[in-house]
Amino acid sequence: MTPEQIGFAFLYLAIFLLVGKWVRVHVEWLQKLFIPSSIIGGFLALFLGPQVLGKIMGNFVGEDSFWANGLMTESILEVWTALPGLMINVVFATLFLGTVIPGLKRVWNFGGPQLAFGWTIGWGQYVVGILLVLLVLGPLFGVPPIAGALIEVAFEGGHGTAAGMANTFEEMNFPEGYDLSIGLATVGILAGVITGIILINWAVRKEKTRVINDVHGFSELRKKGIMEFENREPAAKMTLRPESIEPLSFHFAIVGLAILVGYLVLQLFIWLESITFDAGFMTYIPLFPLAMIGGIIVQIFFNKLDQAEVIDRKMMNRIQGFALDILIVTAIATVSIDVIGEYLVPFLLLAIVGIAWNILGFMFLAPRIIPSYWFERGIGDLGQSMGVTATGLLLMRVADPDNESPAFEAFGYKQLVYEPFLGGGLVTALSVPLIFQFGPWPFLIFAVVMCLVGLFVGLFYFGKK
Structure with missing residues (x-):
């Protein structure tokens, strides 16, 4: 692998991001469904890669031909x-860099109801997933018990968490779990956006x-994913003078420090663990939840010592969004269609059960x-429970475009408590190793x-307010 090949891979990535955005701007039904450009670009790359175009062209060219991999190279x-x-x-x-961590009382009063609701839905995904594997998928299809965690890993965690768990699945002799979770994450985002828009109309x-009182008043620019001229604001604050260090470079360095601390x-x-009971359990844990802990540690340090407030939350949002776009395109583009085809029935059952649990939980709880x-606030949790945080924010923005409700603050x-x-937090990262190590029961x-704790607190404490 040469530096030129790595650089060319990023050039290809840029092309598919741009083409995905172009398609979003010009295809009306994709605008109505608010499908992100990164998902469109990822599917285009998947179709033009070795698994679709490459297999079609393989019927006409030899294995050594460029076209055997579609438009991609190895x-x-x-x-x-x-x-x-x-x-x-x-x-x-x-996730927490550039934020001011509020007091627990304010978090409890404002975010408590949504925490109880999200907690119930999140733990419930483990319950329905594990029961599905134990009662149906395991006996009939030989699916291992760790597949019971796939709904929460893919739906709540999204593509990023699924990708971060790749090595964990491989070490536990179920590498197919990566492809299945990436596929489920894609289904989750699409289902979250589509069902969210349908529910908002309802x-x-x-x-x-x-x-x-209507959802058809969006401007043409907004439908295309372009910010209206009157709403355009700076993407970030210049907290540092560029002659000393470029602000983007500084924030990138802070992100690197957080990952290093993690x-x-x-x-x-x-x-x-090695000097105590040496079970080898911690070696299964991926880095990303500890990177989040590293970000919290770094932010607490800056909150206490940095009087100039040099870390800008908006800049961190841009870095996060950039990384997420790259992640989604590449994860979808490299998912194995063969694995999903091999596990098609278990895959469909996991998707159907997960979607049904989320929608029923939203409607009744x-x-x-x-x-x-409840609707403006709950629709965000529905979106997050089937996709990523961005999906929840998107649906809240549609239901509350001018931020008139307490939905965004809550x-x-x-x-702050849920993540x-x-x-994608510690429970998500630990769930697969724990099921593998100690069994599903x-x-x-x-x-x-945990699901009942969230349910009872929600119904009998917050629900009575």
Whole structure:
């Protein structure tokens, strides 16, 4: 692998991102569904790669022909295969960088209802997933018990978490788990956006919303994913003078520091385990949840010592969004269609059960747990539970375009407590090794207890407010 080949792989990546955006701008039905350009670009790359175009052309050319890999080369695919596992560390390291961590009382009062609702849905995904594997997929299709965690890993965690778990699945003799989780993450995002838009239209007609009364008033630019001229604001603040250091370079360095701190924390855990009971458990843990912990440590340090507030949250959002776009394109483009085809029935059952649980939970639990603006607030958690945080934010923006409800503030506070555990946090990273090490039943029982805790707190504490 030469530097030129690595650089060319990034040039290809840029082309597919641009083509994905061009398609989004010019295809009306994709605009109506708010499909991100990165997903479009990822599917285009998948279709034009060795698994679709390459197989078609293989009927007419030899194995050594360029066309045997479609429009890709082996070096491009090799670089792209490694990128999701790297970019997820950047995504998670930036989660809390540039934020002011509020007091627990404010977090509890504002974000508590959504935390209880999200907690119930998140742990419930483990419950329905493990039960599905134990009762159906294992006996009928020979699917291993760790597949019971795939719904939460893929739906709550998204493409990044699935990519970050690739080595973990491989070490546990189920490498197919990576391709299945990437496929489920793609289904989750698409289902989250589509069902979210359908539910918003339904809520408007049934007068369940308190902010909007129609969803057809968006400008043509907004439908195309282009910011309206009157709404354009700086993408970030210039907290540092460029003659001393470029602000983007500084923030990139802070992200790198957070990842390094997370890596050192992980190595510390591995060392502590080696001198105690030496079960080898910590070696299964991926880096990305510890990168998030590293980001929290770095931010606490800056909160105490940095009077100039040089870390800008908007700049961190841009870095996070850049890494996420790269991650989604490359993850979708390199997913194995053959593996999904081999596990097609288990894959479809996992997807159907996961989607059904999320939608039913939203329809029946959100109005009973969230005391005010239940739809505007709950739709964000629905989007996150089937895709990534960006999906939840997108649906909240559609349901509350001018931020008139407490949805965004409550959602942000909920994330402070939720993200370190579920949705790609420590529980998500530990779930697969725990099921592999101790079997599915102990984790299932624990998941049921955690789900019931969220349900009871939501119904009998917040629901009565």
